[in-house]
Structure formats: C-alpha cells, structure tokens
Amino acid sequence: MIRAAAPKVFTIDPALPFADALVRGLMARVEAAGIPLSDVTLLVPNRRSQRALREAFLRMLPGAGGDRALVLPVMRAVGDVEDEELILSPAGLGAEAGALPPAIGDIRRLGLLLECLTRWQKEARRALDLGALSPAQGWRLARTLARLMDEMETAGADFAKLKDLVPEEFAKHWGITLEFLEIVTRIWPAVLAEEGAMNPAARRDTMIRQLAALWADHPPKGMVVAAGSTGSVPATAELLKVVSRLPEGMVVLPGLDTEIDADAWAVIDAKAHRNQTHPQAMLKALLETMQVSRDEVEPWDESAAPDGGSDGRLSLIIDALRPAEATGYWQSAGYRERAEVDIFVGMEMIEAPTEREEAAAIACVMREAIETPECTAALVTPDRALARYVKAELARFGVKVDDSAGDPAILSLTGRFLLLLAEAAAKHFAPVPLLALLQHPFAAAGEARGPFLDWVRRLDRLVLRGPRPAAGLAGLMDRAKAAKGFEKDVKRLERLIHILKPFEDAVDEDKAAGLVLKAHLTVAEALAANDHDTGDVVLWRGEAGNAIAALLAEIIDEAPIAGPIGGDAYAALFAEWLIGLVVRPVWGRHPRLMILGPLEARLIRADVMILGGLNEGSWPREPVRDPWMNGEMRRKLDLPSEDRKVGQAAHDFLMAAAAPRVILSRALKVAGSPTVQSRWLFRIEALAGKPVPRAHRYLDWAAALDAPVAPVRIEAPAPKPAVEARPKRLSVTQVETLMRDPYSLYARKVLGLEVLDALDEPPNAAKKGTLLHDALERFLAEPGPRVGEAGVERLLAIGRESFAPVLSQPGVYAFWWPRFERIARWFVENEAVRAETHETLAVEVWAERPLPGRDFTLFAKADRIDRKREDGSLVIIDYKTGNVPTAKRIEAGFAPQLPLEGWLAEAGGFKDVPLGQVGDLVFWHISGGDPIQEEKSPVKDVRGTIDAAAEGLMRLVDAFANPDTAYLSNPRAHEHGYGDYDHLARLKEWRDARDPFEGGEA
Incomplete structure (x- = not known):
C-alpha cells in the first residue's frame, strides 16, 4: 500500500x-x-x-x-x-x-430498452400513454433512457432519490414520470442480469x-x-x-x-x-x-x-474570463491604454456576413497555410455545419481535410442509397422517390450504368411525368404499358420490378423489422449490381460501406424489433439507426490540415489555430434540454449541469486561443437569422476597449474566387430564324402566345422544345379544366339520357371515368369531386332549360382556315357552339374553370381566342356547323362553388371585336413574315406574367440587370 x-x-x-x-x-x-x-x-x-x-x-x-x-x-x-x-x-x-461482466453493446442495449418500453406500456396501463409511439420514436426514447443511465452511473447518483426530487404539490405529475422510469430502476437491472452484462458507463x-x-x-x-x-x-x-x-x-x-x-x-x-x-x-x-x-x-x-510574444494576449483572455465577482480588477488592468499590437499580437478576427462566407474565408486561411513548407493549420469548432461548409470550400482547391468528428454515414453513397430505397418503398414507389433512387450512382440493376441511366431518362419522360400513377409497382407497370413510345422498354421495367418486388411485399405485409431489413438489403444488393461487380461489392466497399454493414449486421443479430412494421415506420426507423454513425476516412487527407472538436484540440496545437463559429449557441453550445429533469432536479442528484459544460468549453477555448497564431471567426447571420457573438469574445473586446484586428483579406480572397473577371451584360434574347423555319400554322391560343411572349412560341415551334409535365404532378387548375372539358364533351356527344336524374347519373359516371387518373389523390377526392357533383346536377338542369332557347350545334369541334393572300393557316377547337332559336345567330361558348378575360383585355387584343373563333365560324371553318353570323361570345365560368356557374359576355360590340381580331391577326402574321422581326422574350410582362420558357431565355438575368431608365419594355 x-x-x-x-x-x-x-x-x-x-x-x-x-x-x-x-x-x-x-x-x-x-x-x-x-x-x-x-x-x-x-x-x-x-x-x-x-x-x-x-x-x-x-x-x-x-x-x-x-x-x-x-x-x-x-x-x-x-x-x-x-x-x-x-x-x-x-x-x-x-x-x-x-x-x-462484459459491457452490453450499444445496439443490443437500445433494442432491449425498446422491448422494455413496449412491455411496460402494455403492463402498466398508467396515465402515460405510449400507444402512439412509432418504432423510430421508441428508438429515440430508448436512446434518451440509455443516456440518463450513463449520466446517473457516471455521477454516482442514487436512483432511489428520484422520488424525492420535487415538492409535494407536484408529486402527482412527477409520479407519472417515475412510473415510466421504472424501466431503468426496476426492469432494466433484471434485463442486465439475464444478459450477464453491465451498462458501459458503470x-x-x-x-x-x-x-x-x-x-x-x-x-x-x-x-x-x-x-x-x-x-x-x-x-x-x-x-x-x-x-x-x-x-x-x-x-x-x-x-x-x-x-x-x-x-x-x-x-x-x-x-x-x-x-x-x-x-x-x-x-x-x-x-x-x-x-x-x-x-x-x-x-x-x-x-x-511561450513563443510568438503571446503573453500579453493570454493575460488579456484570462482576465476577460474572470468570475463576475472578481471583475473589479478590470478598472486597473490597463489594457485600454496598451497598444493593439501589444495585446492582440498573433490574433486576428474574421467577421463574415454569413456562415458560407465564413467557411470560404477559413478555407482561404487553411489554403494559405499549406503554401508555407511544414506549416500546419487546424480549424477548431463545435459547429458541425461550419465544418462541413469548410470541407466543401477546401474541395474547390482539391484539398481533402481530416475531420476528427468524421462524416455522417447517412450522407455517404451507401447510406443515401439504402435510405432512398426505404423511402421509395414507404411511398409505394411514387415517381419522385423512385426516380431519386434510380438516379443514384449505385443503381444499375445488373446493367452497365450508362445504358441503365439512358433507360431511366426515358422512364422519367414517358411514364413518370404527369399525375401520379396508381400506388405500387403494379400501378407503375400499368402506366408504362399505356405510355406511348415506351413499348420497347417495358421488358426492362419488368426486370426492375422483379428486383424491387420482395421489398414491396415485405413492407406491405407489415412483417417484423428484422425481416423487412433483410429484404431491404437483399433488394439493395440486387439493384446495385452492375455489369462488372456484384451488389455486395458495390454497396459495402470503403469505410462508409464497411461501417454501415457492421451496424446493420449487429442490428439483425442483436436488436430484432418484434411486431409488424409498415413502410413509413420502417423508413423512419432505418434513418434513426444510421443517425449518429460517423465514418473517418483513413487515407487521402492532407497531412497538415485538421478539423478538430474543442475537446480534441485541448492537446493538439497547429501553427495556425482557427477558432470558428464564435457565436452564442454555437460556442458555447445552446443548453441541451434534458427530457427527464430540469436544472434544479439535476443539481439535487449531483448530475453535471449545463454551466459545467460551458466551463469546460471555456477552458478548451482558452487553450486554443493561447496559440502563437490564432484566427477567430464568426458569422453575423446563420441560416438567415442574426447572431450574437460569443460571450468570451464579447468580454475580451470589452476589457481591451478595442476590437480584435480584422483579417479582411481572407474575406476579400474568398469573394475574389467567385467574382467574375469582368461584368457581363446579359442582353435579352431576340432570335430571328429564317422565314421558312417560322411556323405557318397556329391555333388561336398560340396566336395569343405569339402576341404576349413570342420567344415561347419560337422555343416550341422552331426549336421543337415541348414543356414536360411535372413529376408526380399535383392536380392544378389547368388539369381540372381539361378533365371537366372531357366529361362535358362526352356527355353531350355520346348517346344517353341528358335530363333528369338519369342524366345526372350518366354525367357522374362519365366524370368518374374522366377523373379516374387523379381521383385517388386526396385533394381531388376531397375538393374537386364534390364540386364536380354540383356542376353535374347544375349542367343537366341547365341543359333542359337552355334547350328551349338554344340549339347545340357542336361540342369540342375543330375549325381551320387559311389566311387570304398569306402562307398561314389558323385553326381552333371550340368548346361549344349554340344557335339561338329566336334569330339563328351563333353563340361561341368557352368553358372556364379559372379567370375570365376582361372586356378591356379582349378589346385591346390580348385575349383573341373567342373573337378569332367567331371569325372562323362566320367563314364556315367549323366542321358540320352551318354558316351564320355570330351574335355572342360567351364565357361559362364553371367553378362548382357558390355560384356553381356564371355566364359572362364581356364583349358588347361583337361585330367590331371580331373584325378587329381578324385585322390584328393579319398584321401579326405579316410582321413575323418579315425576317427582321425578332421573337422577343416576354415583352409585356405585366400582361403575360410567367412563361414556360423564361428560364431558357434567362429572363431574370437580363431583366434584373437592365437599366430601368433605358426605356420600357424589351
């Protein structure tokens, strides 16, 4: 002894x-x-x-x-x-x-705690209801229980004191928590004894x-x-x-x-x-x-x-961090009278507008360091987002830096691929998650990556665009078989579905998590296989692949989750498994650069120490809220307080800030919100009476990296294709586009660029109008009852067929379909009344007419043409589910659709519609709301409006027959608004840069 x-x-x-x-x-x-x-x-x-x-x-x-x-x-x-x-x-x-006894493994412990949670909830049936907990929530809750046990055992706290922590008046509420904490005080010790193991901290x-x-x-x-x-x-x-x-x-x-x-x-x-x-x-x-x-x-x-002459600076930092009761010394310290070069020798400050600019400046500091032989540099920060930004900025120099905290495995190629597969199955292989999965670099389904990716692009363009297909792989196959141009690719889709089907079956049948995980991994390996490597080689190679494989193998062996689990619950649980798993690459990093956490930097000193993220909430960190006990309760149990963690962080800050050359950094805004500088930095500058010298050069260098060599003035596009390449045949709606945004028509008709439907397109107003038009057209064109309840039932049946592609979507079923039901009843009743004064001549009828003396043809499709029984005049009707053009816009020529249809009708252009004078141009605003329908006739002078529209059409056609006439982009933005081809015209670049005093419209 x-x-x-x-x-x-x-x-x-x-x-x-x-x-x-x-x-x-x-x-x-x-x-x-x-x-x-x-x-x-x-x-x-x-x-x-x-x-x-x-x-x-x-x-x-x-x-x-x-x-x-x-x-x-x-x-x-x-x-x-x-x-x-x-x-x-x-x-x-x-x-x-x-x-x-051996220490129980982390995964084994969390799995058993989750089982205890489930068992306790079933047995106790107390006031605390855990019935709504998902497996992912249960896993997180198990993690907080494990952390609580580690803290209690590390501090030597007595679990028996838990019942005496709160005053008597709150004991009832605390009692509910105590009942739950029986998991760690009563149930868990028995589980450990059965396992023959100990908690790691104990x-x-x-x-x-x-x-x-x-x-x-x-x-x-x-x-x-x-x-x-x-x-x-x-x-x-x-x-x-x-x-x-x-x-x-x-x-x-x-x-x-x-x-x-x-x-x-x-x-x-x-x-x-x-x-x-x-x-x-x-x-x-x-x-x-x-x-x-x-x-x-x-x-x-x-x-x-100490070298570098930093004694004065170290004294300043030590005095600045004195306890509040001992700051009376500040008055006589004399730092305010000393020169800046004496007290801040070797220390500079980067104060950036945002965290991205802070990271870019830090990267410039580290890049500068490696220009000096044998010089080392280290970024010390607890801010993981800042560390990731700095790594990204260094990558532009071709520099990979050693990060002591490692990289999140969930962001690795293997982690993202597995998570995308889980999310795709959870969403029943809907277009967006499926396409994200198939575009991942690992996806190949046994083929060479290049041809497979070409096929995925065809699948995207021909099958996945537009409204979402029916749920599941079967719905995808039905859509593919009906898609035009995809016939030769169906066999490939069948092979892909054969690969994915076992995972879909596993999540749809709500199997146990362990079985779902095995199906998940089997399908992932099959999908990752290519023409050179098997799937297991692709998935599990590298540090990240090895780490994830080891984790998932441990989960399968040590933490089976009993009970059924669905797709959404499994995807969330799988993400929870990977959260917290980090991977540190073992090679390929620069030998003289480091990113360190404050604790690790305590014993490590680089030639240039960069202390990043010096904002309150980052360094020192925001207090972590204990889900079980408040600060006073923790104090009674002698558990570490948040103040103690701040003290440890202050010690680590002081150790790093004492280096011969130090650069402090902070961002004035993080994620768009203003920040408050770290209390330590505030105290240092307050005691010194002057700010830390700013290292503006690094911010300037970072800005210079992204600055253009010379400002480039972007001009508005003004293409002038050859006359023979210009369109010679347009619809009435395309004529309106030619007036409002000629560039859009140029892109579509001359360049042949069609607008793609959106992926998993939500039902919008345009789609709603198309479906309504289809239903009403079929109702009037097909034989069958048109009046009474029989007519209403027939129109509803037709509507169900028309709305079938989107009726399964909640928004359509909840909002559109009830409105269509009201429209159907109104339409049938209105037809019976209208038949007394009008005769329906045609619905959804086409017209075509060459322009006299010009190599140009106008065509149109009218929603409906009626004839008044009183005078035989024609009524051109347009169904509108959206906004109706005003009389002013029609008279100005910006909405020429109905007037031009009237011109075609009077010339006998509509098939099976006899010649006649147009007596009215009518919009039916059919919303299904209140009112269900409004009939609007904004045009008062029908004859004059039709003639003016025809004359305007002639002038427009003549203008674009001139080779010097350019197809301008959105020249009347106040009339046209957003165009489908604005991004192609780079409209925001030249419109924002245009001098507002140069004069009006382009």
Whole structure:
C-alpha cells in the first residue's frame, strides 16, 4: 500500500503546445532517471491524444521514424465521458477486470430498452400513454433512457432519490414520470442480469476504480504519467488522485492558472455550483478531489517559454474570463491604454456576413497555410455545419481535410442509397422517390450504368411525368404499358420490378423489422449490381460501406424489433439507426490540415489555430434540454449541469486561443437569422476597449474566387430564324402566345422544345379544366339520357371515368369531386332549360382556315357552339374553370381566342356547323362553388371585336413574315406574367440587370 506521500501534480502553460511540452518534459525526466521509454505508462484523455503524442515523439527524437526503431511508452486512453469511448482494456487490470461482466453493446442495449418500453406500456396501463409511439420514436426514447443511465452511473447518483426530487404539490405529475422510469430502476437491472452484462458507463467506472485500488495497494513498476485530463468523470478524478501519489506517478494538468489571484480563485466552486462557467472550474474541482492545493502544482517544464510574444494576449483572455465577482480588477488592468499590437499580437478576427462566407474565408486561411513548407493549420469548432461548409470550400482547391468528428454515414453513397430505397418503398414507389433512387450512382440493376441511366431518362419522360400513377409497382407497370413510345422498354421495367418486388411485399405485409431489413438489403444488393461487380461489392466497399454493414449486421443479430412494421415506420426507423454513425476516412487527407472538436484540440496545437463559429449557441453550445429533469432536479442528484459544460468549453477555448497564431471567426447571420457573438469574445473586446484586428483579406480572397473577371451584360434574347423555319400554322391560343411572349412560341415551334409535365404532378387548375372539358364533351356527344336524374347519373359516371387518373389523390377526392357533383346536377338542369332557347350545334369541334393572300393557316377547337332559336345567330361558348378575360383585355387584343373563333365560324371553318353570323361570345365560368356557374359576355360590340381580331391577326402574321422581326422574350410582362420558357431565355438575368431608365419594355 502507498504510504502518505506528497502529490506530484504539474501543469503546462496554455501558451505552450501541450503534446510537445509533455514529451519534452517526459524525455528530460526519463533521461535523468536512466530508464527506457518503454517503462513509462501514459494515461491520456482519448485516442486522438495518443496519436498526437506519437507524432510529438517523432518530432522530438532525432532519427525516429526513419531508419531508427523507437519503442514508445505504453499509452492508454482514459476517455472523458464526452468521448463515449470504453477505456482501459481488461488486460490492464488482470483478474479483477476479467471478473466483471462484459459491457452490453450499444445496439443490443437500445433494442432491449425498446422491448422494455413496449412491455411496460402494455403492463402498466398508467396515465402515460405510449400507444402512439412509432418504432423510430421508441428508438429515440430508448436512446434518451440509455443516456440518463450513463449520466446517473457516471455521477454516482442514487436512483432511489428520484422520488424525492420535487415538492409535494407536484408529486402527482412527477409520479407519472417515475412510473415510466421504472424501466431503468426496476426492469432494466433484471434485463442486465439475464444478459450477464453491465451498462458501459458503470463498467468503465468500475474498472477505473478497480485500477485505482489496485495501484494504491500495489504500485505498478515504472513511471506512470496521467496527462491532459480535467477529471470530468468522477472515477477518473479518483484515479488521478492515486496516480499523483504513486512513487513514480505524476499528473500533468492542461492549462491550470497558477497566477490568478486568491480572491478570484476563491469564488470558483464547481461543487457548490458557483461560477461553473469559468475555465478553471473543472480543474479546481479536480484538485479538491485529489486533495491538492493549487500552490502544490508545479510547471512541468520550467525551461520552456511561450513563443510568438503571446503573453500579453493570454493575460488579456484570462482576465476577460474572470468570475463576475472578481471583475473589479478590470478598472486597473490597463489594457485600454496598451497598444493593439501589444495585446492582440498573433490574433486576428474574421467577421463574415454569413456562415458560407465564413467557411470560404477559413478555407482561404487553411489554403494559405499549406503554401508555407511544414506549416500546419487546424480549424477548431463545435459547429458541425461550419465544418462541413469548410470541407466543401477546401474541395474547390482539391484539398481533402481530416475531420476528427468524421462524416455522417447517412450522407455517404451507401447510406443515401439504402435510405432512398426505404423511402421509395414507404411511398409505394411514387415517381419522385423512385426516380431519386434510380438516379443514384449505385443503381444499375445488373446493367452497365450508362445504358441503365439512358433507360431511366426515358422512364422519367414517358411514364413518370404527369399525375401520379396508381400506388405500387403494379400501378407503375400499368402506366408504362399505356405510355406511348415506351413499348420497347417495358421488358426492362419488368426486370426492375422483379428486383424491387420482395421489398414491396415485405413492407406491405407489415412483417417484423428484422425481416423487412433483410429484404431491404437483399433488394439493395440486387439493384446495385452492375455489369462488372456484384451488389455486395458495390454497396459495402470503403469505410462508409464497411461501417454501415457492421451496424446493420449487429442490428439483425442483436436488436430484432418484434411486431409488424409498415413502410413509413420502417423508413423512419432505418434513418434513426444510421443517425449518429460517423465514418473517418483513413487515407487521402492532407497531412497538415485538421478539423478538430474543442475537446480534441485541448492537446493538439497547429501553427495556425482557427477558432470558428464564435457565436452564442454555437460556442458555447445552446443548453441541451434534458427530457427527464430540469436544472434544479439535476443539481439535487449531483448530475453535471449545463454551466459545467460551458466551463469546460471555456477552458478548451482558452487553450486554443493561447496559440502563437490564432484566427477567430464568426458569422453575423446563420441560416438567415442574426447572431450574437460569443460571450468570451464579447468580454475580451470589452476589457481591451478595442476590437480584435480584422483579417479582411481572407474575406476579400474568398469573394475574389467567385467574382467574375469582368461584368457581363446579359442582353435579352431576340432570335430571328429564317422565314421558312417560322411556323405557318397556329391555333388561336398560340396566336395569343405569339402576341404576349413570342420567344415561347419560337422555343416550341422552331426549336421543337415541348414543356414536360411535372413529376408526380399535383392536380392544378389547368388539369381540372381539361378533365371537366372531357366529361362535358362526352356527355353531350355520346348517346344517353341528358335530363333528369338519369342524366345526372350518366354525367357522374362519365366524370368518374374522366377523373379516374387523379381521383385517388386526396385533394381531388376531397375538393374537386364534390364540386364536380354540383356542376353535374347544375349542367343537366341547365341543359333542359337552355334547350328551349338554344340549339347545340357542336361540342369540342375543330375549325381551320387559311389566311387570304398569306402562307398561314389558323385553326381552333371550340368548346361549344349554340344557335339561338329566336334569330339563328351563333353563340361561341368557352368553358372556364379559372379567370375570365376582361372586356378591356379582349378589346385591346390580348385575349383573341373567342373573337378569332367567331371569325372562323362566320367563314364556315367549323366542321358540320352551318354558316351564320355570330351574335355572342360567351364565357361559362364553371367553378362548382357558390355560384356553381356564371355566364359572362364581356364583349358588347361583337361585330367590331371580331373584325378587329381578324385585322390584328393579319398584321401579326405579316410582321413575323418579315425576317427582321425578332421573337422577343416576354415583352409585356405585366400582361403575360410567367412563361414556360423564361428560364431558357434567362429572363431574370437580363431583366434584373437592365437599366430601368433605358426605356420600357424589351
């Protein structure tokens, strides 16, 4: 057993690179003691620290890494709880560790917790109703329970105290929660016993305490150095206490402030929940646990001195972060009187308008660093979105950067492919998710990727456009068989459906999640196979593929989800499985650039340290809301508070900001919302009385990357095709387009560019009008009853046939069809009344007429032509479900459809419609609302309007027969609005850039 001995505790100044200083001091001690490095055991916070120390040894020892072999000290990761790593292999503990049950796997634990959740809900039948929980929600809830157990066990909290946490008046409500938490207090221990396992946190802490007890009784041989830990895990703090008193044991703390005055040190008390946000709060709590006075802590390497002249800046940062009770010192600190170059030496600030510009500027800093031989640069930030932006910006330079947090597996090619397949099945292989799946680079269905993608494009254009087909793969096949031009491709679709069918059957039959997952993976491999590789080779290669394969294999083996699960529930659960899985590429990254989290940066120092995302809510982070207990309840249980996490973040900030060259960065807006700068930055600038010097050059460089070499003036398109290429035959509606937006007609008629229907097109007003026209046309054209209830029933039957392609859609069934039912009854009743005064001559009838003396033909399709019984004049009727043109627009010539149809009718252009004078031009506004129909006759001077329309048509045709007449794009935007070909004309570019004073319309 260790006799009472003075603790040996040291610290390394924040201004020094921790890893290099640690190795330098360790080498001096090893040399003085005359022992080999292999006899030294190093305990470090995490595995990334082990890597940093290995690199530091290579830098410090001449010849190491070349021809000279080097045996390094034994390094073990004693991870802080934030790292979520198991620590200390059982081999380091001997029989004591071997006697412990194994730690239960994370997936196994979550699966069993989900089973407990389901069983408890069925058995308890209490006030807390969990009946609506989906499997994905249950998985998330199980994860919060696992986190609660880890926190409680790490802090050594007593679960029995839960019942006494709230005042009596709230006990009833808290009792409901307590009943639910019986899962972790009563049910889960029995499950662990049956599994013969322990919770990971409990096993880790038990192992640490066993090691501490073992070393206290039987000190290990050789030197033991615990370095870099702040003792945030109580068991770790106890181990450090033992290490500090070993005969050859030492503890090296990161950045302990030995100069802070006694008054300021006294008001820091993490255990009493006072000033826990201070950078030294965690270290002071550790010293108290170790029973070590701050005066007993010595510098690790007294010969080392900070370089770069950053002493003044470090003092400024330390003083700026003093506890509120000790800020009276600020008045006499004298920083305001000191020159900017003295207190901010080596520090600059990037303040960008948005986070994207912040990332671009940071990328320029890192790109600049690699221009200097051997210079290293590290971005330190807890903001994962900023880290992703920076990686994307560096990619434009062809630089891949090592990100310690890794890449989300769900965003990898394998992760996206599997998720797209799950979502497509959940949506019954609707057009949008199906096309997204088939366009994924992995999709090939056993073919070469190129020909397969060509086929997918034909499937998109010929089958998937327009209203959604009937649900499922069968509905897709029915649509494909009816599609014109797709006949030769149906066999390929049959093969694709054969591949996808097992997964569709699995989700439609609501099988257990494990069976659905197996079907999912089988189908994914079949779909990913190509002409060179099998599907398993395509899917599971690379770091991401290996990680996802291992996770899903563990889920199949360890966490079967009992009970049936449908497509939507399975897709959500599958996404929940992949969330949190990250992958770190092991090669291909730049050796001198890094992206680090604050905890990992504690022991790692680059030549250029970039502290990014310095906004409140990002650094320090927004407090995470505990779903089970508020702050006061956590305090009563001695659980870590959010303030303590802020204090740890402040310590990490100070360690990184003490580097010789530091660049701070923040964005004034994130996701479009204004931000507030980090409290630490605010305090630093407030104490200094001046802002941190701005590094505007990086923002300028980033802006220059996207700036055009010279401004380019985009002119409005004015194509002038040859006369023989211009259209010689137009409908009356196309004549209207020629007047309003000639470029649209040019694109369609001259270039032959047809507008595609939208994917999974929602039923719009135009579609509604088309279906209504079809139903009314068939009702009047086909034989059968036209009056009374029989007529109404016949029209409704015809309507069901016309609306069949879209009637299954909820919006159509709920809104359109009830309106059509009202329209049907009105139409039949109106026909009976109208027959007394009018005779219907034709419905949906075509007309065609060459223009006199011109190589041009006008054609039209009239919705309906009636003849008045009183005088024999013709009535041209147009059904409208949308807006009706006003009299002013018709008289101005902007809506010439009905007047031109009247001109054709008077010339005998309509088939089977006798010659006659047009007496009225009528719009029937049929909405099915209130009123159901309105008859509008905006044209008062029918004769004059028809003649003017004909004369205008002649002038228009003559104008475009001139080779110098251009097809302008949307020259009357106030009349035409949006055009289908505006994007092709790049309208926004030239219209926005046009000088408003150059004069009116293009």
